[in-house]
Amino acid sequence: MSTQAPHLKTANQETGVAGSRGLSQYLVMPVVLGIALLALYVYVSLQELDSIEERSLNAARLTRAVWEHIQLTAVSTLLTLLIAIPLGILLTRPFTRRIRPYIVTVLTVLQAVPTIAILVLLAVAFLFLGFAAAIVGLVLYAIVPVLLNTMVGLEQVDDAVLEAGRGMGMSRTTVLQKIELPLAIPVMLAGIRTALVINVGTAALVTYINAGGLGDIIVAGLSTNRIVVQIVGAALTAILALLIDYIAGLIEDLLRPRGL
Amino acid sequence: MSFLEFLETRSSDMVELGLEHAAVVGLSVLLATIIGVTLGVATYQRARARGMVLAITGAILTIPSFALFILLLGPLGLGWPPTVVALTLYGLMPVVRNTITGLRGVDPAVLEAAKGMGLNRRQRLLRIELPLAWPVIITGVRVTTLVLLGITAIAAIINGPGYGEFIFTGLARVGTPVAVNLVLAGALGVMILAVLFDILFYTVRKLTTSKGIQ
Amino acid sequence: MTSADSHETRQVMIRLEKLTKHYPGQQRNAVDGLDLDINEGEIVVLVGPSGCGKTTTMKMINRIIEPTSGRIILNGEDVTRTDADQLRRRIGYVIQQTGLFPHMTIGENVATVPKLLGWDKSRTDARVDELLNMVNMDPEIFRHRYPKQLSGGQQQRIGVARALGGDPTVLLMDEPFGAIDPITRDRLQNEFLRVQSEVRKTIVFVTHDIDEAIKMGDRIAIFKEGSQLAQYDTPEQILTAPADDFVAEFIGRGASLKRLNLSYVGDIDPRPWPTVSVSTSIAEARETLRNAAESALIVVDEAGRPHSWVSPEELNRAGEGSSLKEIGQTPRAIVEPRATLSDALNELIAARYAVTLVVDDTGKLQGVVDIEQINDSIRSMRASAVTEARASLGGEP
Numbered sequence: 001m002s003t004q005a006p007h008l009k010t011a012n013q014e015t016g017v018a019g020s021r022g023l024s025q026y027l028v029m030p031v032v033l034g035i036a037l038l039a040l041y042v043y044v045s046l047q048e049l050d051s052i053e054e055r056s057l058n059a060a061r062l063t064r065a066v067w068e069h070i071q072l073t074a075v076s077t078l079l080t081l082l083i084a085i086p087l088g089i090l091l092t093r094p095f096t097r098r099i100r101p102y103i104v105t106v107l108t109v110l111q112a113v114p115t116i117a118i119l120v121l122l123a124v125a126f127l128f129l130g131f132a133a134a135i136v137g138l139v140l141y142a143i144v145p146v147l148l149n150t151m152v153g154l155e156q157v158d159d160a161v162l163e164a165g166r167g168m169g170m171s172r173t174t175v176l177q178k179i180e181l182p183l184a185i186p187v188m189l190a191g192i193r194t195a196l197v198i199n200v201g202t203a204a205l206v207t208y209i210n211a212g213g214l215g216d217i218i219v220a221g222l223s224t225n226r227i228v229v230q231i232v233g234a235a236l237t238a239i240l241a242l243l244i245d246y247i248a249g250l251i252e253d254l255l256r257p258r259g260l
Numbered sequence: 261m262s263f264l265e266f267l268e269t270r271s272s273d274m275v276e277l278g279l280e281h282a283a284v285v286g287l288s289v290l291l292a293t294i295i296g297v298t299l300g301v302a303t304y305q306r307a308r309a310r311g312m313v314l315a316i317t318g319a320i321l322t323i324p325s326f327a328l329f330i331l332l333l334g335p336l337g338l339g340w341p342p343t344v345v346a347l348t349l350y351g352l353m354p355v356v357r358n359t360i361t362g363l364r365g366v367d368p369a370v371l372e373a374a375k376g377m378g379l380n381r382r383q384r385l386l387r388i389e390l391p392l393a394w395p396v397i398i399t400g401v402r403v404t405t406l407v408l409l410g411i412t413a414i415a416a417i418i419n420g421p422g423y424g425e426f427i428f429t430g431l432a433r434v435g436t437p438v439a440v441n442l443v444l445a446g447a448l449g450v451m452i453l454a455v456l457f458d459i460l461f462y463t464v465r466k467l468t469t470s471k472g473i474q
Numbered sequence: 475m476t477s478a479d480s481h482e483t484r485q486v487m488i489r490l491e492k493l494t495k496h497y498p499g500q501q502r503n504a505v506d507g508l509d510l511d512i513n514e515g516e517i518v519v520l521v522g523p524s525g526c527g528k529t530t531t532m533k534m535i536n537r538i539i540e541p542t543s544g545r546i547i548l549n550g551e552d553v554t555r556t557d558a559d560q561l562r563r564r565i566g567y568v569i570q571q572t573g574l575f576p577h578m579t580i581g582e583n584v585a586t587v588p589k590l591l592g593w594d595k596s597r598t599d600a601r602v603d604e605l606l607n608m609v610n611m612d613p614e615i616f617r618h619r620y621p622k623q624l625s626g627g628q629q630q631r632i633g634v635a636r637a638l639g640g641d642p643t644v645l646l647m648d649e650p651f652g653a654i655d656p657i658t659r660d661r662l663q664n665e666f667l668r669v670q671s672e673v674r675k676t677i678v679f680v681t682h683d684i685d686e687a688i689k690m691g692d693r694i695a696i697f698k699e700g701s702q703l704a705q706y707d708t709p710e711q712i713l714t715a716p717a718d719d720f721v722a723e724f725i726g727r728g729a730s731l732k733r734l735n736l737s738y739v740g741d742i743d744p745r746p747w748p749t750v751s752v753s754t755s756i757a758e759a760r761e762t763l764r765n766a767a768e769s770a771l772i773v774v775d776e777a778g779r780p781h782s783w784v785s786p787e788e789l790n791r792a793g794e795g796s797s798l799k800e801i802g803q804t805p806r807a808i809v810e811p812r813a814t815l816s817d818a819l820n821e822l823i824a825a826r827y828a829v830t831l832v833v834d835d836t837g838k839l840q841g842v843v844d845i846e847q848i849n850d851s852i853r854s855m856r857a858s859a860v861t862e863a864r865a866s867l868g869g870e871p
Contacts (some may be wrong), residue, residue, distance in 0.1 A: 025311075029319075106433045112406055112454035114413035116424070117447035120431045124439040201324035205414070208431055218330055222417075227334060234330035238323040373573025376538055377587050377636075378563035378645070462527045470577035472620030 018098035029246045033239050040235050047228050056220045056229045062236070069240060072131070072203040073196065076138035080195050084143045085188065087152025089176070104151065107144050115141050115202045123209040134211030138202050142195040149191025151182035186256050193248040200241045214240065273426075278449050281422030284415075285408045285453070288344050292351030292408075293401050299352070300359025300397075301385065310360055317353035325350065325411045328416045343412070343420035350402035350411055353406040358400025362393025395469050402461040409454050413446065421448040484513035486547075487644060487676040493544035495530050495553055504530045505701045507544070514643075517670065517677040519687040522697030522704075522724070531701070532680045536565045540689060549643065563590055566637030566645040566675070570652045572629045574621040580606070580632055581617040587640035605635040608669055627658040634666065638673065645677045652681065663689055684725050688713065688732050696721050709736055714856055731816065733855060734848070739818050740811030742851055744832040744841025747772055750799050759798060760789050769823050770827055772805070773798050778838040780805050780831050805831055809843070815851060818843050 044057065055061075090096075091103060119137040122128045161183070165175040173198070207215030214237040221229030267274060301307075303309035325346065332342035366389050374388045390397075416424025423446040430442030466474075488511070495505040505527040512518045520528035533539040535546060537558045545554045553561050574583050588598040606613040609631040621629055630650060637645055650666075651659045663686065681687055687694045688709045696704045696712065698720055705717035713733045716722040725732070748766040750759050752775055763771050763786060771789075771815045782802030790859050792801050807825035809818050809832055822830040822845060827840065829842040 109451070109454065110444050110450045112409055112451050113447055113464050114410045114424075114427070114450050116414050117427050117443060117450070120427050120443050121440070121447070124430055124434045124443050127435070201322075201326070204326040215326065218326065222330075230333065234327035237327035238331070241322050241324050241327070242319060245319075367571070367573070367576075369569060369571035369573040370575060371571060371573075372538065373567065373633075374575070376536055376562055376565075376567030376569070376573075377639075378559045378561070378590055379586075380559040383590075388575060392575075398677045470620075472575075472579070473623060 026250070029242065033243055033246075034233065036239055040232065040239075042199060044228060044232060049228070050226075052224050053226050053228055056217060056224075056226065057232055062217065062232075065212065065214045065216050065233075066236065066240065068216075069200070069203050069237070070215045072134055072138065072206060072211065072213050073200045073244065076135050076142065076191070076199045076203070077196050079135065079139045080142040080146055080199070081192060083139065083145035084191075084195075085150050087143075088147050088188075089154065091147070092151050092154040100151075100155075104148065107148050113141075116205055116208075119202070119205055119209055129210045131211050133209050134203070134206035134213075137206070137209070138199050141202060142198045144197045145198065146188075146191040147195065149157075150184070150188050153187030153191070154180055156184075156187070182257050186252075189252045190194050193245065193252055196248050197241065197245050199246050204237045263441055263444055266438070267445060270445065274445060274449060277421075277425060278453060281409070281412055281449065282453055282457075284340065284347065284421045285405060285412055285457075288347030288351055288381055288408055289401060289405050291344070291348040292404055293355055295348070296352045296355025296400075296404075297359050297397060300356045300363065301390075304360045304363045311386055312361070312453050313356055315352070317356050320349050320406075321353045325414050326417065329415060329420070333418055338419040340421060342418055343415040346415070347408045347411060354400040354403040354407065355397070356400075358403075359393065360395050362396030362400075363389055365396065366392045391470060392473065394474065395465060398461065398465045398468070402458070402465075405457050405461065406454060409450055409457065413450055423447075423453075484515065486511045487514040487549055488512040488678070489545075489547040490531070490535075491545040491547065491588060493531065493534060493546065494542050495527070495534060495539060496542040502700060503542075505534070505541075508701065508703065510695065510703070512676060512678060513693075514676050515674045516692040517562070517679055517690055519679045519681060519691035519867070520697060521681055521684060521694055523699055524682060526697035526699050527701030528680050528682075528695075528697045529648060531697075532648060532678050535644070535678060535690065536562045536567060536646055537544050538562075538567075554578045555675075563587055563640055564642050564644070566639075566642040568633050568637045568645065568647040568650045570649040572621075572630055572633040574632060576621050579618050579620055580611075580624070581613075583621070583632060584636045584639050586636060587642075589641050601639065601641075605638055608638075608672070609635045610665060611635070626654055627662055629664060630654060631665075634669070638675075643676060645675045647677060647679045649681055650679075651686070652683075659686075666690070676806040685732065685735075688725075689735055710855065711862065715860065715862075733812050733852065734816035734819060737815045737851055737855065738811060739813045739815065739832055739843060742815075742847055743844065744843055745829075745847060747829070747842045749774055749839065750798065752776070754798055756789060756792050756796060756798065757792065759784065760786075763789065768827070772831070772839065772842075773802055774839050779836075780808060780833065782841050783826060805833060808833055810835065811840075815848050819848055820843070 047053075049057065061222050091100065096103070115137075118141050119134070122133050138251055161179060162175060165179045167174075170178065203213045204215040204218070207219045214233055217233030218230055218237070219233075221227065221231075221233055294329045296317075296418045299313050328349070329342060332346055336342040336345060370388065370392070371384065374384050379387065411422040412420065413421045413427055415422065416428045426442045426446030426449070430439045430446065433439045433442070490508055490510040490512075493505055493510075494503055496503045498802045503836055508527075508531060510531075511609075520532060522528050534541045535548075537546075537553075540558075541554065545552055547553070548561075548564075575586070578586075583597050584602045584605055598857045601612040602617065605745070606616060611628065612629055615631075616624075616628075618719045621632070624632065630696055633650065637647075651662050654662060667690070679687075679688075679690055693706065693707045693708055693710055694712055698704045703722045703727055704724075707717075710733065712721065712727060713736075716725060748762055748768055749772045750762055751775055754762075754773075759771060759773075770785045771784050773784055781799070783805055784798065784802035788801045803826075805825075807821035807830040809821055809830050811832065811834065818830050818832075822828055822843065829844045831842055834840055
């Protein structure tokens with residue numbers, strides 16, 4: 001989580017991992033996660049739980065935390081995309097040619113701001129707490145990588161291809177729709193996946209601004225000094241993150257244009 | 261108290277936390293580089309091994325740092341040990357990926373010439389392939405450093421070193437005037453370190469890359 | 475040019491015995507039971523259409539490609555199973571893409587093999603300078619440059635110098651001039667032939683260009699598709715007596731013209747031409763020309779170097795007081811004995827009086843060459859080639 005550079009995920013495609021996965025490789029992650037869940041269940045069952053632990057680890061509470069976590073991730077990612085992709089397209093139009101390198105530099109430096117600092121700042125500076133504050137914090141942070149990925153994806157489209165499109169009599173808008181966006185899709189998909197991973201990770205921290213999620217379980221364990229509770233919260237967070245990344249990877253493979 | 265006044269009164273804390281933050285990141289980056297380059301060198305020629313090591317290091321990076329720090333709390337306790345282990349694990353992926361990309365990007369003609377001149381496997385790796393892949397590898401190390409600088413702020417949850425202490429202290433005093441200053445100072449410190457590390461990497465890259473490939 | 479009979483006395487440097495390469499999953503062998511002897515100090519050119527196995531054959535000699543079966547004998551020693559890295563340090567290797575190490579200077583590139591061989595610094599440095607000079611690259615200027623600062627032709631020169639670094643006995647060259655523009659290529663080829671006349675390496679040279687093969691080769695091995703050796707002979711023999719239709723078609727039209735590249739002006743006796751010195755008076759010159767069968771005079775300077783052509787009209791127009799120095803026209807078609815007959819033919823076709831002047835190294839006029847002499851030379855070449863072909867019919871089954 002935190003400051004993942006936008007191109008972290010594209011590497012999987014370059015090195016041919018994602019594209020050439022066989023069926024067996026698709027099954028590895030679900031099996032691993034299933035075993036991890038089972039191990040966690042067995043571990044908890046074997047513990048003598050005291051009353052505090054029982055209260056923290058009941059099914060309803062856990063389900064609610066997971067559900068909140070998913071909502072936080074989904075809403076923040078959706079908003080991130082709605083803002084970042086159009087902005088990315090806008091910033092790669094010809095009129096920004098001169099200032100584009102500066103934009104990219106500023107965005108890269110902004111990525112070094114720790115996620116936790118953004119969230120906490122919202123709380124302490126504006127006393128802005130709860131679900132809405134969490135969404136604002138998550139979106140603010142995740143916009144940067146998605147924006148960078150969109151820009152990089154659109155910029156790397158071969159100029160010759162664009163010229164050929166214009167030469168065939170396509171308008172600028174048609175070139176964008178028919179050529180640029182489809183060709184940039186793999187990189188943008190990678191950006192979306194990065195946003196998901198960042199948001200699912202950062203959502204674990206929004207408990208500090210009273211916005212719920214699986215972080216609630218971890219913090220409950222920390223504040224009551226109950227290791228079992230901490231482990232359950234942390235393990236569920238990790239499993240959820242890996243699961244969401246896995247599903248995003250599947251969707252990425254499905255949506256990627258053929259021939260790329 | 262204004263933010264600048266705050267920085268002035270807490271300047272020794274700023275420097276001390278900054279040194280801690282830089283030290284823990286520096287140590288973890290060093291470990292991640294040694295392990296990551298080794299993994300990259302060991303796997304870059306075989307597609308399966310390459311795919312596996314990238315998938316695993318990529319998956320590690322997907323685990324939220326908050327969760328990983330907590331999971332390491334049991335076996336490694338508080339403070340530096342779990343922080344360094346977690347940061348090193350997070351740092352692997354960019355280094356491994358760039359090592360593999362860099363080594364695979366070496367011109368096959370150059371390798372054939374080297375082979376034809378009688379350089380053995382080790383000589384080709386040390387004298388030709390790694391020097392040529394170096395600019396790509398060091399870019400990966402730079403990305404790793406930026407990633408780790410941010411994650412370190414969260415390590416304060418497990419009493420880890422660095423500017424996270426300011427941020428979480430600020431959070432604990434939410435509603436008091438000093439809270440905002442603490443959080444801003446923490447964020448500012450991390451950003452200053454990010455810029456300093458970037459300058460450092462630019463210089464190191466410049467100095468350690470042959471003029472023939474700059 | 476090496477004449478055919480000197481081959482017999484030469485030592486075999488590289489012997490390929492039943493050399494075979496089979497790639498898994500392919501039906502046919504890439505190279506199939508090839509036998510080939512390569513003599514010491516010769517350039518042997520492997521030529522043929524793509525997929526004929528010429529490159530695979532060459533790369534098996536330094537075992538960049540490991541043979542499936544068969545043997546490679548280098549200077550009497552079986553190297554098929556010896557340490558490949560050690561073997562390669564004894565064999566120079568030049569490839570089309572040059573493969574210069576971009577992160578090393580030119581000097582470091584050329585010093586690669588000497589360093590591997592453990593030479594000391596002063597010997598290595600001396601060797602680098604010697605080789606750079608040999609390929610016409612001033613060491614003072616180029617030693618500390620990087621490959622990217624060089625043109626394609628310069629890079630290929632360094633490729634050759636680097637391959638000669640450890641003073642190998644054998645040099646393998648894989649289309650070394652293939653990626654270079656035609657004019658530079660021609661110059662590099664000539665330069666390389668000059669270098670070879672100094673170093674006398676045993677060279678295996680792969681190309682798909684028959685003209686390059688004819689120019690560079692002491693002997694040419696023409697491969698057919700499916701790695702069959704169609705003909706292995708001197709360029710003269712191949713041009714004059716192609717072994718079969720495949721070879722004839724591969725060398726294409728204009729075999730006679732190509733053959734002109736193999737003979738030199740020095741091989742034929744230049745014909746005399748009426749000549750006067752610049753100090754001769756106009757009247758004397760008129761007299762000389764009147765008694766000659768030719769339609770113009772060559773005027774030479776005090777050192778005997780061609781100064782001008784003078785025609786009867788020019789002599790008639792000239793006043794009594796004027797000198798031969800002031801009239802006439804500068805000769806353009808001049809060749810040295812090292813020029814090929816092809817060069818001479820090119821010159822004389824465009825020249826006045828249909829002859830080209832031949833001068834020696836000091837520029838002194840030796841005589842002239844005309845189209846008749848070139849024609850005679852072609853005829854005698856053909857005749858000797860036919861005799862040789864007949865002789866070989868009797869000798870071999």
